[in-house]
Amino acid sequence: MVVDVENLFMSVHKEEDTDTKQVYFYLFKLLRKCILQMSQPVVEGSLGSPPFEKPNIEQGVLNFVQYKFSHLPPKERQTMYELSKMFLLCLNYWKLETPSQFRQRSQNDDVATYKVNYTRWLCYCHVPQSCDSLPRYETTHVFGRSLLKSIFTVTRRQLLEKFRVEKDKLVPEKRTLILTHFPKFLSMLEEEIYGENSPIWEADFTVPAAEGAQLVSRPAAVSTVAVPSTPLFSKKLSNSSSAVSMDASTPEPLPGEKRKLPESLTLEDAKRIRVMGDIPMELVNEVMLTITDPAAMLGPETSLLSANAARDETARLEERRGIIEFHVIGNSLSQKSNKKILMWLVGLQNVFSHQLPRMPKEYITRLVFDPKHKTLALIKDGRVIGGICFRMFPTQGFTEIVFCAVTSNEQVKGYGTHLMNHLKEYHIKHNILYFLTYADEYAIGYFKKQGFSKDIKVPKSRYLGYIKDYEGATLMECELNPRIPYTELSHIIKKQKEIIKKLIERKQAQIRKVYPGLTCFKEGVRQIPIESVPGIRETGWKPLGKEKGKELKDPDQLYNTLKNLLAQIKTHPSAWPFMEPVKKSEAPDYYEIIRFPIDLKTMTERLKNRYYVTKKLFIADLQRIITNCREYNPPDSDYCKCANTLEKFFYFKLKEGGLIDK
Template identity: 35%
Template sequence: LKLGAKRRLRMAQTSVETSMKMRVRDDDGNLKVLALFAKCTECRCSGFRPVLNYDQTVEDGGLFLVDFKHIRNVDSDAVCRGCNHGIESHAANSVKPTKYEQEKLIQLANDTHGLHNRMATQRMSYTSFIKSSSYVSALKKWSTVVDVPFGFPKFEAMSIFNIVTACVAFYGESTENIQHNLDCASKLLTIINTWKIPTPTVYLDAVPKADRIQYRLFYTRWMYFVILQQQFKSFKQYEAVEIFGYKGLQFFLNFALSSQGADLQSVEELHEFMSSLVSFVEMSLKTPIKLRMVLPDGLELPKFTRLSEREPSFESSRPASREEDKPSRKRTKSESSLSTDLFLRAIVKTVNDVDVCRGETARIEEKNGIIEFKVIGNSLKPFQDRETTVSLLQLQSLFSVQLPKMPKEYITRLVFDDRHRNMMLLKKGKGVIGGICFRPFPTQGFIEIVFCAITANEQVKGYGTHLMNHLKDYQVKCGNYHLLTFADEFAIGYFSKQGFSEKVEMPKKLYQGYIKEYEGATLMGCQLHPQMRYTAFSYEVCPMSEVKYPNKTRKYGGIEHIFRYHGGNGLRFKDIPGLESYNDDDSPAKDDDLESKIKLILKKLNADKWSWPFVAPVDGEMVPEYYDYIEYPIDLKTMGDRLRAKYYVHQYLFIADLCRMFANCYSFNGVDTEYYRCGYRLNKLALELVTKHFPSSPLRPILPELKPLHDEH
């Protein structure tokens, strides 16, 4: 009896399974197409293949080589040529979808088919492969829910549209002002929403300091949910300004700044609105702001060109949907009246002005006594100032928090090393909020920056730049004109902004062996100018950018007729009044015998018995302090070299060298020395020779008032 019951139960299950498999009819064309993606319940076959060869059934890409219309005409009792099982075995595990769900799945299959055809003939992005794989995975489950590894919209709580609209409402003073800002907001939203987003390679070339991983994620999301949705309408078309927020807006502004930074004219109309927007974004990032998008009566929210209302960029393999029949919305007057380049120039000017304002804020706070800068270092004396010790401890704690990868013991050892110095930034009521630890090498003329950090809640206020400028001014006073540091990948951007470069101008032999090299870090250097005040540079140079220079390329009409009355005949010399009475005797005549006269004078001076101290340059090893005291040394040998090099083109140059040679002798040697006596005697001979050969010269090697004490004559 038990065996009979089991047999009847098995027959009942087989009957149920058979009834489930027999649900595909000849007129179920959609189910036949969907069976291409359904796994077989009796083997490992990945999908129903009634037409393709066995070699083409291994990979999913092979199923797109067949026309879906041919699949619809396959008999319901056809078997799969990959596994020899019927179509019922491939559809057995799936719940039969409704007619509406079948239409959505077929639309998804058509889009996937078209995407594969494009990838076979064109060079597609990595996002296209992700989208294709996601679509195939969804089709295998007979589901329209596509799983993607990088999230779903909306990606941020505050969208770009909400940020811009809230900014317009926040700064609204009058109806006219709000309307103007709405026009600017509409233009900005249209530009962002229709932005031809650059590839990660192009973007990172233009903005090398950007976060590579964050931008790649942003680019993938943009391509997947914005660009590809314009081409395949299986899913909802998303608007970029509605699914991205602060990060997307910052990526756009940074790229606009890098690509449009050269042209900054004619942007006054948009500058005020962009200043308000940038300030609003910074303020909302620091302190959360409740969005208020309430506008006065009669004013509408900003309008922008929606991608869902535009024509598709190319024809897909599926029939047109109802949305394609809708007429595209005409662009508003505010969108067409302002050019894209003009708006981007306004963005550039605004961002530049914001950077200047940050530095100006730090300078004003220093002037008002809110912040101050000090240079301190640890002393090995037993009775060190308590305030210095407390400041060093605060700086050590700040470096430990802001530089978590650095060992705390290593930071402590360098901060409290008596060979290191610390430039500190102190704020009233908070103590040390930033600092730079460095080691000076005064004999080599450079310093090595070891640590540099600003506390987290005081960043993006211009303190870092102002701190570095104070360090530069301090090193200029100390005579160190080179700053060196080993920067990791996160610090290269900051040091590049401060004027550091990977091309170190300092000779390598001056710093090699003095500083320690680090793996994974880049050596960067900054050369200082001894006559520049870095803390006042932006304040003094900023007004220069506002100077309006005349446009030399413009042609002005109305003056070409002034000189037409002159026929162009040359003016005769006798017609020039006063030319006949002009006498050119006052101009100095060229002395053809100048070289021979100078050669004769030098020969007689070298032959004199008192010339032995002046025959050759002073030996620096025997008299090391001579060249520290004498700024312009000269001797008879050097004068002979200058004569052969045609240096003495006038008698004044030669006589001036003679005067300098004797003046150096008198200033360095005392009247009781033999050198002073020799110089005095040779000076007498030189005066006689110059008077003889250059009688008209007003310049003479005059004898000093003090005579040598031991003069034998």
């Protein structure tokens, strides 16, 4: 909040427009008052609270897509839907003209109403983009037709002009789409915005689906990725002593037989082979050719201003175009200093000092220029706009992240996520797979998004005395997976989703039989089994009910559950024959008859070594103890009686613990 006050103070002095300056000054005084009173800022007065209109702009535009394009084939309809998302995203980040500019352009319009909406936009949408202390709302979520009518004409002209200027930066497919289809889309939308009887602005708007057509599904939020719910590179971190300012199944072996792998197969190949009902690679490759062929795909490429693009998509595109660069730099005492690197280090020191005002400037300078520390610098237009300062401890197997920040006017663009992804790939190349850093309560959410956890797997003896401790902060760890290309991860996941979507479409096309709708719900039935839906099995659906119980996702939770269960089994009166491996001196032929011996002592060792990555492995070993006993001993022996009793006991405990169905 202190940094926000400083930024607003600078904005008040720099702003030339009178109306905007007044709003900045009001927000400056509001935040200053909140700091003194240690309270949360609330915008008061006659502005009201969001949302200001219903239906909002997003609802109206999506209604427009359904109203105008629901009769089109799915691919063309999806194209229009993508154009609508692109338009909504542009509106969310578009800077509105000031009331004085609006007055000169539209003398006959209601200037007073626009001034109120402009003030609301500044307080709730625009200023909070750079001031994290203020609650932020999307323009398209809180405003409706009134504001859109005021700004659409000029926004449309500026938007199309911007695309025309930047057309050379676009690939041919995007250029055709934006310069040809987008203007037509906006013209049709304009008719509905200014039309007196347009139904898209009605609260109860509905449009019947055309025969055989399915309306485009709406997302919960149009720009959830471009504007995360928690601010990136939150400046709230600077209010603490933390040194960080941030951007915002294992196959089950058969109990009685050990399957051998062909020598030509790796473990990963074997895992793929064991997946039942897997998609043939030939089909996957065919789908890949479809989704990567521009001639076979209609609609804009979602990486271009997509409302559902990943957080780092914009940064990744800018890197490909050469707009931004990443360099690992550091000071050196053994080599002659490079002037450019020294200038970048000074720039990094300034960025860290500005974004971390509570950290002593001398301390930041000392670490940035310390030869033992390196910094991954983010360069744009030849100057530093962000970076991550870190120190590697190769002998200890981890790296300490010391500072991380992006300059305030370059935030909310995904630079922080892309910066961290580059740092991960850099460390994978150097075979260091653990990050350690301290974060305060405001940074924990960001770190979790980047794969950090409060669960520290690095032994304390390895980092104690090596890393810098910060009072009031939480130590967090990130374990890197060397098989993941982090800078392309979101793009890979997006491609996987597209493949699955196309596979579903192909499956739907193969199913030609149309079943009548279900009538049981009209008769009062609330729920029916999925398998009773006519034709459901023909789609390839398979029931999941045969899987006993739900698998525990958290490895530590699974470990603790199995540890407690094994302890109870070992203390059971009937467990004595199975506590240790069978001695060959007592049963010479035992290991000739029993191919896969197991006992509770061996299970305890396996548990300690984290062998039981799934409950199935654990249950299989328990059952093998019983099976081996029955195979070697007569049914009426004391050993078999103990086995029968113990079997009932541990299955009761498995049900009680929720590891299998009751």
